[in-house]
Amino acid sequence: MPVRLRKLIGTILIIILVITYALAAVTFASLLLGASPWWVHLLYFLFTGLLWVLPAMLIIKWMEKPAKR
Template sequence: MPVRLRKLIGTILLIVLVVVYALAAVTFASLLLGASPWWVHLLYFFFTGLLWVLPAMLIIKWMEKPAADHQQRP
């Protein structure tokens, strides 16, 4: 797959990931954490704010792979 196409697909995937993840995190928090104390909300949004980075790193790692025709052969 050409690098430019992989980067286009990866960019679209990152945007979809961020939007879907944010909506899911806020929906989950509003449904289950409504009566919780402030510090539970703080911890929840701290960890969910960092957790999206893991799948994003995988997408970025995939985007940055060299094209198949540029790989070195032994």
């Protein structure tokens, strides 16, 4: 697969990942953490705010592979 095509696909996947992940994290928080104290919200959003980086790193690693010859 050409590098440019891989980067285009990876960019689209990261955009979809971020949008889906943000909607899921906020939906989960609003449904289950509504009556929780402020520090639970803080910990939850700190954790979920960093957790999306793991799948994004895998996509970026795949995007940066050299083209096969």
